[in-house]
Amino acid sequence: MGAVIARLTRAEWTKLLTTRVWIGLLLGSCVLVGGFAALFTGFAGSSGGGPDGQGLPAIGTADFEQLALGVSANATVLFVVLGIIGTTQEYRHRTATPTFLTSPHRGRVVIAKLVAYLVAAIPMALLVIAVDVLVVSVYAGARGAAPSLSGDNLRVLGGAWAALVIYAVIGVGVGALVRNQVGAIVGVLVYLFVVETIVQAIPAINGAYKWLPGGALEAMTATFGQTDLLSAWQGGLVLLSYGLVAAVLGTLLAVRRDVV
Amino acid sequence: MRLDHHDAGPAGASEEAEIASGSRAALEPVRVEVSALTKTFGSVRAVDDLSFTVEPGQVTGFLGPNGAGKTTTLRMALGLINPDRGTTTFNGTPYAALTEPTRRVGAVLETAFHPARSGRNHLRVYCRAAGIPLSRADEVLDQVGLGPAGARKAGGYSLGMRQRLGLATALLGDPAVLVLDEPANGLDPEGIQWLRGFLRHLAHDQGRTVLVSSHLLAEVEQTADRVVIVGAGKLVRQGSLEELRSGSVGSVLVRSPQTATLAELLRTDGTTVVTTDGHPDGLTVTGLPVEEVGRRAFAGGIELHELRAHTSGLEEVYFQLTAGSEQYAAGRPATATTGQGAS
Numbered sequence: 204m205g206a207v208i209a210r211l212t213r214a215e216w217t218k219l220l221t222t223r224v225w226i227g228l229l230l231g232s233c234v235l236v237g238g239f240a241a242l243f244t245g246f247a248g249s250s251g252g253g254p255d256g257q258g259l260p261a262i263g264t265a266d267f268e269q270l271a272l273g274v275s276a277n278a279t280v281l282f283v284v285l286g287i288i289g290t291t292q293e294y295r296h297r298t299a300t301p302t303f304l305t306s307p308h309r310g311r312v313v314i315a316k317l318v319a320y321l322v323a324a325i326p327m328a329l330l331v332i333a334v335d336v337l338v339v340s341v342y343a344g345a346r347g348a349a350p351s352l353s354g355d356n357l358r359v360l361g362g363a364w365a366a367l368v369i370y371a372v373i374g375v376g377v378g379a380l381v382r383n384q385v386g387a388i389v390g391v392l393v394y395l396f397v398v399e400t401i402v403q404a405i406p407a408i409n410g411a412y413k414w415l416p417g418g419a420l421e422a423m424t425a426t427f428g429q430t431d432l433l434s435a436w437q438g439g440l441v442l443l444s445y446g447l448v449a450a451v452l453g454t455l456l457a458v459r460r461d462v463v
Numbered sequence: 464m465r466l467d468h469h470d471a472g473p474a475g476a477s478e479e480a481e482i483a484s485g486s487r488a489a490l491e492p493v494r495v496e497v498s499a500l501t502k503t504f505g506s507v508r509a510v511d512d513l514s515f516t517v518e519p520g521q522v523t524g525f526l527g528p529n530g531a532g533k534t535t536t537l538r539m540a541l542g543l544i545n546p547d548r549g550t551t552t553f554n555g556t557p558y559a560a561l562t563e564p565t566r567r568v569g570a571v572l573e574t575a576f577h578p579a580r581s582g583r584n585h586l587r588v589y590c591r592a593a594g595i596p597l598s599r600a601d602e603v604l605d606q607v608g609l610g611p612a613g614a615r616k617a618g619g620y621s622l623g624m625r626q627r628l629g630l631a632t633a634l635l636g637d638p639a640v641l642v643l644d645e646p647a648n649g650l651d652p653e654g655i656q657w658l659r660g661f662l663r664h665l666a667h668d669q670g671r672t673v674l675v676s677s678h679l680l681a682e683v684e685q686t687a688d689r690v691v692i693v694g695a696g697k698l699v700r701q702g703s704l705e706e707l708r709s710g711s712v713g714s715v716l717v718r719s720p721q722t723a724t725l726a727e728l729l730r731t732d733g734t735t736v737v738t739t740d741g742h743p744d745g746l747t748v749t750g751l752p753v754e755e756v757g758r759r760a761f762a763g764g765i766e767l768h769e770l771r772a773h774t775s776g777l778e779e780v781y782f783q784l785t786a787g788s789e790q791y792a793a794g795r796p797a798t799a800t801t802g803q804g805a806s
Contacts, residue, residue: 206594214592221584222577297575300543301632304570305592307542307559461544463535 204311211306211315212322219289219323228285229327232278233334239274240338244346247271262343268350271339273424275332275363279370282328283391286320286374290453291384299462313379313454317446320371328367332360362423362435366442373416373446379453416445492519493554493567493639493672500539500549502532502696509535511696513549517674519639522666524683525676527693528785533676534572536693537644541570553640565593569633570642574625578618582609582628585617589635603631608657622649630658640672641665647682659686680781694785708777715748715756718769722746728763729756744768 219225248261260266290313293299306312340349350356374391381387399417403409412418413432422438433441495517502510510532517523527533538544540551542559550557553568561567576585586600604613607627612620617628626649633641641662647655663686666673677683683690690707692699700707719725722744726736729748739745748756753772760767 210594211592214588217584217588217591218577218580221581221588222579292577296577297573298577300572300575301589302592303543304541305565305589307561307564459545461538463538463544 207306207308208311208315208318211311212319214305215289215316215319216323218292219319224288224292225285225323225327228281229330232281232327232331235281236275236278236331237334237338239277240271240335241342243267243271243274244339244342247343247346262346263348265355267343268339268356269359271343272335272350272356273359273363275328275335275360276366276420276424278328278331279366279420280392280395282324282367282370283374283377284388285324285327286371286376287378287381287387287391288374288384289316289320290375290378291382291387294382295384303462309457310454313375313450313457316375316379317372317450320375321368324368324371327371328364331367332364335363336360358435359424362439365439366420366423369439369442369446370420373442373449376446376449376451376453379457380449414441416442419445490639490670491554492670494518495540495551495553495640495672495674496555497536497540497551498549500536500551501547502535502539502544503547504535509696510539510546513693513696513698515691515698515701517640517672517691518689519672520666520670521688522662522673522675522683522686524687524690525674525693526680526683526690526781526785527676527678527699529678531678531693531785532696533678533693534644535696537570537572537642537674537676541568541572541642543572563593563636565589565595565636565638567636567638568640568642569636569638570644571626571629571633571646572642572644574622574629576617576625576628579616581614582617582620582624582631583613585628586631586635589632593636595635599635603634606634607631623651623654626650626654638671641674643673643675645676645678647677647679655682662686680778684777692781692784699784704777707780714773715751715753716745716769716771716773717748717756717760717767718742718745719760719765719767720744721765724763725760725765728759728765747773 243259244262247259247267249258260270293302302312303309336352343349352360377391378384378387381390395417399412399415402415403412410431413422418432419438419441422432423435423442425432432438497516498514500510500513501508513532513536525533525537535544539546539549540558542557553561558564558568576582580588583600583604586603587597589595590597590600601610601613604610607630609624609627609631612624617625620628626646630643630646633643643662646658650658662673662675665671666688675683675686684704687704689701689703691701692707716739717725718739722738726746729736729746729751734748734750736746736748739747753770757767757770760770
């Protein structure tokens with residue numbers, strides 16, 4: 204079985220690299236993260252316009268450095284989309300038929316996709332992190348002090364890196380579950396930006412937030428403000444569990460559902 | 464047959480080399496056996512207790528009107544749709560249990576590819592997945608005449624080129640069985656001619672098992688050695704084209720000024736007598752040989768103006784066999800019913 208899954212995994216990489224989806228999403232991630240890094244560095248230390256006078260922490264403080272080095276986590280949205288497209292394109296373009304003809308054991312196809320996107324996301328996420336570090340180091344360096352890449356700063360970078368990779372895996376699982384590409388992407392975006400925000404805003408249930416994907420992500424990268432979060436490694440495990448649950452459910456359904 | 468295909472040992476390597484060089488030893492003939500397949504979608508019984516066999520070395524036409532359950536049957540045979548009941552086996556083994564299914568069975572079920580991916584890369588994906596050397600992609604592209612278009616995005620292919628790309632995908636593993644669902648759709652006359660020759664070559668010269676579905680008899684009439692005819696999900700007839708032709712129900716046309724009396728004489732058990740369309744003095748008789756019709760008319764002293772036997776063509780037989788079994792028959796022309804609306 205191992206050899207078959209290795210073959211199927213290589214086939215997934217060929218699929219990924221022979222269309223331009225990955226380039227678009229990777230460039231988008233870099234632009235998004237680079238932009239956030241520049242904004243946060245540019246406005247660092249300003250008093251802010253709000254009535255409470257809160258602003259961004261000043262350059263040179265630990266708070267600023269961890270905030271600026273954690274903005275890579277914003278690209279998780281695009282990484283989850285990468286995973287979703289990886290699975291749902293099979294149904295959208297009907298290639299599920301030749302794919303499942305080549306491997307009638309559909310569970311192996313899902314496992315191969317999980318492995319393929321996990322491995323592919325590692326260098327992609329590394330590039331996004333590198334863009335973040337580069338922008339912050341150059342810009343903050345010019346404005347006073349470049350952050351050191353050690354201690355808590357390194358932990359934040361590692362957390363963001365892991366989160367990006369895990370979100371790509373979650374995307375594969377969600378795609379296997381939902382199959383409809385637009386539905387899966389819209390559903391995930393609505394969940395992340397609307398549902399979790401609502402959960403956070405309602406006092407009666409906001410204790411559950413730390414167990415949700417967004418809360419777990421924040422546990423891996425956030426540094427200040429939130430106190431009711433899991434520890435970073437717990438957050439990582441919770442995230443990974445969501446990805447695996449989606450993948451297992453998706454696999455079970457993929458085996459049962461007719462490919463018409 | 465290797466039982467442990469997980470272990471990519473020397474056996475696997477030599478098999479890859481054989482496929483790459485195209486010098487594979489004689490194919491193992493594969494017999495396909497469809498047995499009691501049944502599938503219901505909602506309230507529609509798409510396939511109903513369907514059994515038939517497909518023999519190696521022949522092209523078998525799988526015929527039936529649109530909606531007769533052909534595609535559902537093929538998808539069940541290939542493990543894509545789970546049947547409610549029944550099995551399909553390839554020399555005794557179901558598709559999902561085949562070791563290296565791509566090398567045993569090739570299927571073209573629809574034109575499925577990512578539009579942004581080139582034809583060659585599309586094929587390479589399945590080479591990788593099936594453990595076949597990437598060079599095989601170019602071989603099959605040439606085989607189906609798509610060589611020069613291999614580097615172009617498949618989304619820009621014409622319908623005929625898409626069908627050829629589908630066929631190329633099916634041929635990747637050099638399979639002993641080929642299953643094609645409506646492969647002539649979108650092919651121009653030249654392409655259809657080429658496809659007929661190609662399928663006959665694969666079956667007759669190379670001993671492969673070829674199953675081609677179609678809703679048009681004319682399409683398979685010149686290619687197929689055998690036909691399996693389905694209607695409303697049920698088997699209507701299976702056999703060689705000759706058997707089908709000889710088993711066709713002939714009729715007798717007779718014209719006489721005394722049609723009413725003649726009809727009385729001819730109407731016995733097992734015969735039908737109807738007025739012939741367009742001839743007020745004509746009768747169409749089935750179930751009686753032309754000699755018997757003449758004898759009875761003579762015995763009854765009835766004047767005849769015409770008496771001839773009519774053997775229906777294969778097209779007519781097919782039409783008779785499947786008549787009334789369309790899932791979605793066209794309605795009668797609107798003029799037949801609208802007249803009653805105004806009152």
